[in-house]
Amino acid sequence: MLDYVYCCPDSVPDAKKYADSDSRYYVTPSYIDIQVNGYNGVTLDGNEGVTVEKLEHISESLKHSGCAIFVPTLITSPYEILKKSLEQTELYMKKHPGRIPGLHIEGPFISPVKKGIHKESYIRKLEGRDLELILRYAGAVSYITLDPNAVTPDVMKELLNAGIKLSLGHTEADYRKAEEFIGNGATLGTHLYNAMTMAANGRTPMAVEAILNSDTVYCGVIGDGIHVNYALVRLAHRLLGDRFVLVTDCLAAAGTDPEKFRSFVFAEKEIFNDPEKGCIDAKGTLGGSRLTMTEGVQNLVKHAGFTLNEAVYAATLAPAKALGINLSGNYNILDEELNLVDVISGKD
Numbered sequence: 001m002l003d004y005v006y007c008c009p010d011s012v013p014d015a016k017k018y019a020d021s022d023s024r025y026y027v028t029p030s031y032i033d034i035q036v037n038g039y040n041g042v043t044l045d046g047n048e049g050v051t052v053e054k055l056e057h058i059s060e061s062l063k064h065s066g067c068a069i070f071v072p073t074l075i076t077s078p079y080e081i082l083k084k085s086l087e088q089t090e091l092y093m094k095k096h097p098g099r100i101p102g103l104h105i106e107g108p109f110i111s112p113v114k115k116g117i118h119k120e121s122y123i124r125k126l127e128g129r130d131l132e133l134i135l136r137y138a139g140a141v142s143y144i145t146l147d148p149n150a151v152t153p154d155v156m157k158e159l160l161n162a163g164i165k166l167s168l169g170h171t172e173a174d175y176r177k178a179e180e181f182i183g184n185g186a187t188l189g190t191h192l193y194n195a196m197t198m199a200a201n202g203r204t205p206m207a208v209e210a211i212l213n214s215d216t217v218y219c220g221v222i223g224d225g226i227h228v229n230y231a232l233v234r235l236a237h238r239l240l241g242d243r244f245v246l247v248t249d250c251l252a253a254a255g256t257d258p259e260k261f262r263s264f265v266f267a268e269k270e271i272f273n274d275p276e277k278g279c280i281d282a283k284g285t286l287g288g289s290r291l292t293m294t295e296g297v298q299n300l301v302k303h304a305g306f307t308l309n310e311a312v313y314a315a316t317l318a319p320a321k322a323l324g325i326n327l328s329g330n331y332n333i334l335d336e337e338l339n340l341v342d343v344i345s346g347k348d
Contacts, residue, residue: 001019001021001022001023001024001025002015002016002018002019002021002024002025002026002027003024003025003026003027004026004027005026005027005028005308005309005312006028006029006309006312006313006316006317007027007028007029007331011331012027012331012344014344014345015027015331015333015344018333018342023335023336024335024336025333025334025335025336025341026308026333026334026335026338027331027332027333027334028066028312028315028316028331028332028334029312029316029317029327029328029330029331029332030066030067030068030069030316030327030328030330030331030332030343031065031066031067031068031069031293031294031297031315031316031332032067032068032069032070032315032316032319032320032323032325032327032328033062033067033069033070033071033247033248033250033293033319034070034071034104034142034143034220034245034247034319034322034323035071035073035104035106035190035191035220035247035248035249035250036058036062036070036071036072036073036248036250037073037075037249037250037251037252037266037288038054038058038250038251038252038254038266038288039057039058039061039062039250039251039252039254039255040057040058040061040252040254040255040256041252041255041256041261041264042054042057042058042061042252043251043252043264043265043266044058044072044073044074044085045074045075045077045265045266045267045268048081048084049074049077049081049082049084049085049088050072050074050084050085050088050089050103051088052088052091052092052095055072055088055089055092055096055099055100056092056096058070058072059096059099059100061255062255062293063343064255064340065254065255065292065293065294065295065340066293066294066332066334066340066343067292067293068099068328068330068343069098069099069100069101069325069327069328070099070100071100071101071102071103071104071142071143071323072089072100072103072104073103073104073106073249074103074104074105074106075106075107075117075118075267076106076107076108076110076115076118076119076122076123076267077107077108077122078122079129079130079133082105082108082130082133083133085103086103086133086134086137086140086141087137089102089103089137089140090137090139090140093139093140098328100142101142101323101325102139102140102141102142102143103140103141103142104142104143104144104145105134105141105143105144105145106144106145106169106170106190107122107123107145107170108122108123108124109123109124109125109126109130109144109145109146109147109150109151110123110145110146110147110150110169110170110171110195111123111147111149111150111170111171111172111173113172114147114170114171114172114195114196114197115170115195116170116194116195116285116286116287117266117267117269117271117281117285117286117287117288118170118267119267119268123150124150125150125151126144126146126150126151126155127152127155131155131158134159134162134164135158135159135162138159138162138163138164139163141164142164142165142323143164143165143166143167143188143323144159144164144165144166144167145167145168145169145170145190146166146167146168146169146171146181146186147169147170147171147172147173148168148171148173148177148178148180148181149171149172149173149177153184156181156184156185156186157184157185160185165187165188165323165324166185166186166187166188167186167187167188167189167190168181168182168186168188168189168190168196168207168210168211168217169189169190169191169195169196170190170195170196171195171196171197171207172197172207173196173197173206173207173210174197174204174205174206174207175204175205175206175207175209175210177207178197178206178207178210178211179210179213179214182210182211182214182216182217186217187216187217187218187322188217188218188219188220188322189211189217189218189219189220190219190220191220191221191222191227191247191249192208192211192212192219192220192221192228192236193208193221193227193228193232193236194222194227194228194286196208211240212236212239212240213239216243217240217243218240218243218245218318218319218321218322219236219240219243219244219245220245220246220247220249221233221236221237221244221245221246221247222247222248222249222289222291223246223247223248223291223295223296223297223299223300223304224248224278224289224290224291224295224296224299225299225303226277226278226286226289227249227278227286227289230299230303230304233300233303233304234304234305237304237305237306237310237314242313242317242318242321243318243322244314244318245314245318245319245322246293246296246297246300246311246314246315246318246319247296247319248289248291248292248293248296249288249289249291250288250289250290250291250292251264251266251271251279251287251288251289251290252264252266253271253273253279253290254289254290254291254292255292256290258273258275258290261273266279266287266288267281267287269281269282269287270282271287271288273290278290293315294338294339294340296315297311297312297314297315297338298337298338298339300314301338308338329345330343330344330345331343331344331345
């Protein structure tokens with residue numbers, strides 16, 4: 001038995017071999033992950049930053065979790081690493097068109113108060129040579145995570161005019177400041193609830209509430225059950241609706257055997273792949289996840305009350321709309337437990 005989710009039978013002829021099975025299978029578009037810090041033993045942070053070779057390794061590895069398009073993410077880094085990463089991203093995009101929509105620059109233009117795992121000494125405002133660099137490589141930038149206090153409205157306008165999307169995240173902004181930032185053209189939110197201000201009571205709405213109260217912002221939510229309680233995942237979905245985007249925020253630990261890959265370096269710190277607490281540093285600060293998109297879809301259905309259609313939408317059409325890109329044209333075959341059993345190409 002075969003069910004098609006957001007795709008039609010004529011576009012996936014190779015899926016028909018599953019139709020005569022007594023078991024139920026689902027056909028879905030391949031997933032899109034808009035926040036990937038590393039995968040399968042490789043990290044995009046460190047002395048090298050992003051390289052063509054790392055992106056090729058991650059892209060090939062992600063296919064095994066049903067993810068055909070991803071957005072490589074570079075966290076807070078010095079200027080030299082940012083420059084090299086943009087150069088390498090541009091080279092990769094020319095070599096492999098369509099695999100990535102560009103780099104996600106997640107810092108250094110963030111709040112030191114809400115830095116999370118990011119290295120504080122690299123945090124700075126978006127101006128001067130950083131701005132010149134980013135505008136020079138605008139075609140290799142998908143979106144930038146920003147704290148409103150790290151950027152002026154005029155700079156926001158320059159970035160938006162260059163085709164770069166802006167995301168509210170790693171921010172200590174209050175509701176008014178966050179609402180103003182959204183009004184100035186930000187259309188994304190970075191890992192909702194994590195590293196951003198939220199209301200302490202009914203009188204003090206903050207950045208989280210500004211996003212949830214918006215009619216335009218698409219927002220990523222990490223669906224591992226560690227970063228965000230599933231009750232709050234469910235609430236975010238009720239309020240964001242079709243603008244809820246499943247993200248993994250995954251690190252090098254994702255796609256590995258946790259028994260063999262127990263620690264690694266990220267943000268110039270040793271990160272421990274703790275079976276209960278997730279990917280944490282020595283102080284217990286979360287530094288991303290080991291989640292795959294396949295696991296994220298399963299979690300949304302099993303733990304957060306999503307229907308299968310809603311979960312698949314959050315992993316495919318929502319991120320595509322958030323970034324203004326097309327689906328890959330590849331498809332996933334899932335079994336009844338939503339495990340990935342096959343990846344197939346659609347019609348040319």
